[in-house]
Amino acid sequence: MAMLASSFVISLLGSAQFIKLNAGASFSIINGYGRAHFANFSSMAHIEEIRNKIHLDLHTVRNTEDTRYPGTYSGYDDSWNLAKFKKDFKLEIVSRSAREVEFDMIGIDTPFANAFRRILLAEVPTMAVEQVFIYNNTSVMQDEVLAHRLGLLPINVDPRLFEMKKKDDKVTERNTLRFRLKVRCKRNKKAPSDTTNPDELYLNSKVYTRTIEWEPIGDQKNWIPGGVRFTEDDILINVLRPGQELDMVLSAVKGIGSDHAKFSPVATASYRLMPEIQLLQPFRGHLAEKLKNCFSPGVIEIESGEAVVKCARLDTGSREVLRHSELADKVKLLKVRDHFIFTIESTGALDPLDLMREAIRILKDKCKTYRKELDVLTT
Numbered sequence: 360m361a362m363l364a365s366s367f368v369i370s371l372l373g374s375a376q377f378i379k380l381n382a383g384a385s386f387s388i389i390n391g392y393g394r395a396h397f398a399n400f401s402s403m404a405h406i407e408e409i410r411n412k413i414h415l416d417l418h419t420v421r422n423t424e425d426t427r428y429p430g431t432y433s434g435y436d437d438s439w440n441l442a443k444f445k446k447d448f449k450l451e452i453v454s455r456s457a458r459e460v461e462f463d464m465i466g467i468d469t470p471f472a473n474a475f476r477r478i479l480l481a482e483v484p485t486m487a488v489e490q491v492f493i494y495n496n497t498s499v500m501q502d503e504v505l506a507h508r509l510g511l512l513p514i515n516v517d518p519r520l521f522e523m524k525k526k527d528d529k530v531t532e533r534n535t536l537r538f539r540l541k542v543r544c545k546r547n548k549k550a551p552s553d554t555t556n557p558d559e560l561y562l563n564s565k566v567y568t569r570t571i572e573w574e575p576i577g578d579q580k581n582w583i584p585g586g587v588r589f590t591e592d593d594i595l596i597n598v599l600r601p602g603q604e605l606d607m608v609l610s611a612v613k614g615i616g617s618d619h620a621k622f623s624p625v626a627t628a629s630y631r632l633m634p635e636i637q638l639l640q641p642f643r644g645h646l647a648e649k650l651k652n653c654f655s656p657g658v659i660e661i662e663s664g665e666a667v668v669k670c671a672r673l674d675t676g677s678r679e680v681l682r683h684s685e686l687a688d689k690v691k692l693l694k695v696r697d698h699f700i701f702t703i704e705s706t707g708a709l710d711p712l713d714l715m716r717e718a719i720r721i722l723k724d725k726c727k728t729y730r731k732e733l734d735v736l737t738t
């Protein structure tokens with residue numbers, strides 16, 4: 360029992376930061392490693408900074424934990440309510456293309472932003488090749504390597520049209536897509552006599568995704584508008600030489616990334632926090648030039664002889680500036696705690712914004728399940 364109790368305390372210390380403070384007074388933060396920082400936070404601005412910003416030092420990051428919960432700060436109402444959340448929450452699309460979207464999500468807690476990221480990676484379903492029936496393969500690539508490559512090809516079809524196929528379910532038009540890959544490499548009789556280029560010497564020497572043909576099951580032709588393709592026509596699958604042949608049937612099902620990465624609908628889904636750079640004194644002349652060179656292009660510009668922060672968003676968080684003693688204590692590097700710069704890059708099956716909509720729907724379903732279970736517990 361004693362053992363249990365002490366390990367509990369240690370794990371608490373390891374994970375949390377204990378802060379006790381009142382606005383206007385000096386206070387101490389005892390962090391997870393037992394060290395204590397004493398600071399003078401007599402001004403409101405300092406408290407605002409602790410609440411809302413993460414502070415980058417040369418080797419450490421401070422104020423990483425969100426302390427804005429009821430009871431931490433006197434004089435602040437940190438209780439959660441929907442009206443306040445609605446008022447503060449913002450979602451702004453910064454750039455958008457067929458495959459990629461960047462948007463700012465402002466006024467949301469990290470666990471939610473992270474939940475969306477993780478759901479995008481692992482829980483939004485797509486269709487992917489699950490079984491490969493190999494009738495012939497005389498290429499140099501082994502069956503299992505070839506099957507693995509085929510599984511990873513992203514399929515351009517809306518997964519919402521399909522149902523998940525459970526283990527013993529029969530193949531139906533609603534749960535399976537079927538493709539055929541049949542290709543044989545031959546010598547090109549019309550090749551110029553002096554060429555050594557395999558692309559000219561042989562026909563079908565490179566097998567691309569465009570060679571794979573969709574074979575509709577049942578009525579699929581009618582309810583899948585536009586048919587089914589792989590997201591790119593020119594993904595190289597295999598290389599053949601004359602006399603070699605591939606003959607196989609692929610069957611694709613709906614699945615999720617946590618089962619196998621081939622089902623993940625995104626190339627990446629990631630976020631970073633909005634950087635904030637504060638110059639604590641004016642910089643002119645060679646110091647301004649040096650400051651500018653410490654950041655990515657476009658972050659710091661020199662305007663009428665003085666350095667100004669032009670676009671903090673472009674900062675990569677390299678902290679180079681803190682390595683120079685003449686600059687280090689004159690610049691403050693922060694990140695805005697609840698301003699997430701989100702990037703979603705789709706593999707092509709769905710528009711990246713649709714992916715986000717799906718992620719939101721999945722999170723809502725999770726909440727519903729959770730509430731249902733709570734209801735069961737309390738009744």
Ligand SMILES: *[C@@H]1O[C@H](CO)[C@@H](O)[C@H](O)[C@H]1NC(C)=O
Nearest residue numbers: 384385398399400401402405
């Ligand atoms: C704390 O900071 C305030 C304002 O910056 C200053 O007036 C005060 O003297 C400081 N107190 C101590 C104990 O350093």
Ligand SMILES: *[C@@H]1O[C@H](CO)[C@@H](O)[C@H](O)[C@H]1NC(C)=O
Nearest residue numbers: 494495496497543602603604
């Ligand atoms: C497999 O392909 C090779 C090379 O084209 C061919 O000789 C062989 O007959 C094929 N086998 C079957 C079972 O189709």
Ligand SMILES: CC(=O)N[C@H]1CO[C@H](CO)[C@@H](O)[C@@H]1O
Nearest residue numbers: 493494495496497498501502
């Ligand atoms: C099913 C089939 O024919 N598989 C063959 C594919 O090609 C490799 C290498 O040529 C053979 O080892 C497999 O038997």
